[in-house]
Amino acid sequence: MTYAVILAFQSLIREKWINLLSVLTIASGLLIISLALFTVYNIDAATKNLPERFSMILYLDNDIQKEKVDAAVGLLKKNNAVLSVRYIPKEEALKELKATLKNSSYVFEGLDENPLPDAIEVKLKKDAVGQETVRKFAGEVMKIPGVKEVDYAEKFLSTLNYLRVGMKTIGLILIASLGAGIVFVCYSTVKILFYRRDEEIETFKLLGATKAFIRTPFLVEGALIGTSGGVVSLLGIFAFYYIVLLRLSVSMPIFKAILFPTDLFLVLPFVGTFLGVTGAAIALGRLKY
Amino acid sequence: MTWANDGNNPMIHFSGVTKDYDNLTALRDITFSVEKGEMLFVTGPSGSGKTTLLKLIYFAEKPDGGTISVAGWETGLLKESSIPFLRRNIGIVFQDFRLLQNKNVFENVAMALRIRGISEKEIKTKVYETLKAVNLRHKADVFPRRLSGGEQQRVVISRAIVAEPTVLLADEPTGNLDPDTAEGVMRTFKEINAKGTTVLIATHNRELFRNSGRRVIKLDMGNLVAEERAQ
Numbered sequence A: 001m002t003y004a005v006i007l008a009f010q011s012l013i014r015e016k017w018i019n020l021l022s023v024l025t026i027a028s029g030l031l032i033i034s035l036a037l038f039t040v041y042n043i044d045a046a047t048k049n050l051p052e053r054f055s056m057i058l059y060l061d062n063d064i065q066k067e068k069v070d071a072a073v074g075l076l077k078k079n080n081a082v083l084s085v086r087y088i089p090k091e092e093a094l095k096e097l098k099a100t101l102k103n104s105s106y107v108f109e110g111l112d113e114n115p116l117p118d119a120i121e122v123k124l125k126k127d128a129v130g131q132e133t134v135r136k137f138a139g140e141v142m143k144i145p146g147v148k149e150v151d152y153a154e155k156f157l158s159t160l161n162y163l164r165v166g167m168k169t170i171g172l173i174l175i176a177s178l179g180a181g182i183v184f185v186c187y188s189t190v191k192i193l194f195y196r197r198d199e200e201i202e203t204f205k206l207l208g209a210t211k212a213f214i215r216t217p218f219l220v221e222g223a224l225i226g227t228s229g230g231v232v233s234l235l236g237i238f239a240f241y242y243i244v245l246l247r248l249s250v251s252m253p254i255f256k257a258i259l260f261p262t263d264l265f266l267v268l269p270f271v272g273t274f275l276g277v278t279g280a281a282i283a284l285g286r287l288k289y
Numbered sequence B: 001m002t003w004a005n006d007g008n009n010p011m012i013h014f015s016g017v018t019k020d021y022d023n024l025t026a027l028r029d030i031t032f033s034v035e036k037g038e039m040l041f042v043t044g045p046s047g048s049g050k051t052t053l054l055k056l057i058y059f060a061e062k063p064d065g066g067t068i069s070v071a072g073w074e075t076g077l078l079k080e081s082s083i084p085f086l087r088r089n090i091g092i093v094f095q096d097f098r099l100l101q102n103k104n105v106f107e108n109v110a111m112a113l114r115i116r117g118i119s120e121k122e123i124k125t126k127v128y129e130t131l132k133a134v135n136l137r138h139k140a141d142v143f144p145r146r147l148s149g150g151e152q153q154r155v156v157i158s159r160a161i162v163a164e165p166t167v168l169l170a171d172e173p174t175g176n177l178d179p180d181t182a183e184g185v186m187r188t189f190k191e192i193n194a195k196g197t198t199v200l201i202a203t204h205n206r207e208l209f210r211n212s213g214r215r216v217i218k219l220d221m222g223n224l225v226a227e228e229r230a231q
């Protein structure tokens, strides 16, 4: 076993150009994976609190009685998906509207009757904010006596949905395909190294070497190449963060909001090891000797 | 599998062995035995099948007919995974040397022990001891291409005998050597044989066994044409 490690290191040095090329290829792949993860992670973090801002407005019948409003509010509060319920009488709605349009108060000139209906504002719990659940909820709400109309931001929901699901899917596809690419790079490298040492391996066999003795150095080498690629990509992502992002955030404060998941990236070398050994094992499994 | 050759069975036995390469028959219906502790020569002109015969013994080639048993292991019954362990009983002096060019003399000889998983300490002792026996102790750190033909030949012999095999096979071991060096190499083989190792030497050079009193097998175009004792 220890001799296998020595042989692996000797081969690493002897075939330094092939190996360096593989390490850099793997490092680039892992770096792109890291950047994808980084983006997904940040989008996820940024959109996590967005649902709190989502609200639905229930417009009520004109001249609705107080008891009917109370009944509707009570019914809504009992619903599991509901976070908060606020009754907005039309006078208050008008006041709020006037406050918002303070500078254009001429709009309200000559208005002797309040044109706004009474309304109820409903905020939903975070996990209830989704396209399907909201649509279903809106349907249920319409059945409540006194509710005339339901209004909410569909666009908001579909965008949120797109961001969270879409970006995650793209991220996962990217990660999976690059991961497979890295395995393939290790596979090809080990195969090339194996053929380049054909003579030597034949001699080992004639001296009485077992398959395990011949294979182990290649597995070790695959692991070393993969790990090195992982370490290089780790250095790359840290460099990206400290040199690019931190500099940018000095001039553009929006970059300050970006989160850097250090723990997530520290596993990169191990991911490299795993992918390297996998590639080497596939290569050795397919070789006939 | 255990060491089965503990009776009076021959160390090597060929029974009606045939070997074909594509459309050429390299060996035809060969039957002979090598006794335990014997030193035997296989001779014949170039292309007569000597190397093929040795390759069959160390299972680098499979026979197309007949059976071969080596130290109790039999072709046909032998599992692919057992071949390494069979080969560990055989030391081979290859016609083309098969030295590892990127490893020095010490490492080349040590390789025969490394593949057996022997400890570093024992490897050191044995390799230096063997190199001393062939008068190459002072070249331990040199790489093969810096050695003369005779020195390379002695490295190959060291690697073949360092693990103390039961059988030693040598293919044209004096091929490119001057008569004095050749005589030295032959002396080494005699010493190894005197210690109990079965030795089989393939050579087209009749000088090597003249007056030796050893058994000689003659091949010609793949046929065994004579089996006699060298006078």
Ligand SMILES: Nc1ncnc2c1ncn2[C@@H]1O[C@H](COP(=O)(O)OP(=O)(O)O)[C@@H](O)[C@H]1O
Binding pocket: B021, B022, B024, B026, B044, B045, B046, B047, B048, B049, B050, B051, B052, B053
């Ligand atoms: N791998 C091979 N493929 C095809 N023909 C071969 C191969 N090895 C040897 N031969 C042929 O088999 C015959 C015997 O070769 P070989 O055993 O090397 O003879 P020797 O060692 O006596 O010179 C020769 O005609 C040679 O050309």
Ligand SMILES: [Mg+2]
Binding pocket: B050, B051, B052, B095, B171, B172
């Ligand atoms: Mg030959």
